[in-house]
Amino acid sequence: MDESKESRRATADEFGGDPSVRAMRGVFSALEAAQKKFLMELGVPPFDHRLRRWRERALALFEASWARSARGGLPLTETEAGALYVHCLGNIMAREGMDVPPEVFPGSEEVRKILREVLP
Numbered sequence: 118m119d120e121s122k123e124s125r126r127a128t129a130d131e132f133g134g135d136p137s138v139r140a141m142r143g144v145f146s147a148l149e150a151a152q153k154k155f156l157m158e159l160g161v162p163p164f165d166h167r168l169r170r171w172r173e174r175a176l177a178l179f180e181a182s183w184a185r186s187a188r189g190g191l192p193l194t195e196t197e198a199g200a201l202y203v204h205c206l207g208n209i210m211a212r213e214g215m216d217v218p219p220e221v222f223p224g225s226e227e228v229r230k231i232l233r234e235v236l237p
Contacts, residue, residue: 143195148179151199151223152206158221159210171213175206182235189234191227200225204232 156163179202186193186201193201200223211217 144198147195147199148202151203155203174209178205186231201228
């Protein structure tokens with residue numbers, strides 16, 4: 118690889134060495150994996166026109182839940198963060214009339230506790 122390509126690659130990911138950036142990338146990866154599995158189990162196609170609206174609302178709920186968790190001293194693992202997002206997404210989908218059976222949600226008492234505090 119020539120020097121200019123190597124330089125561009127280093128510049129493109131200048132934050133990759135930061136531990137907090139790596140941690141957040143792990144969280145985002147967990148969110149994506151949990152969402153993909155959840156939607157597949159529900160039989161929702163990846164290009165369903167309702168997904169954008171559901172995801173936007175679920176993200177807002179997830180961010181509020183994540184913040185509540187952090188303020189309450191309940192740090193979440195990557196897996197728990199994925200479970201929290203799936204619960205948020207499923208809640209939004211159910212509110213809009215989608216059948217979301219309880220057994221498709223990942224089990225985590227920490228996540229349920231957080232959601233009980235955030236959801237009306």
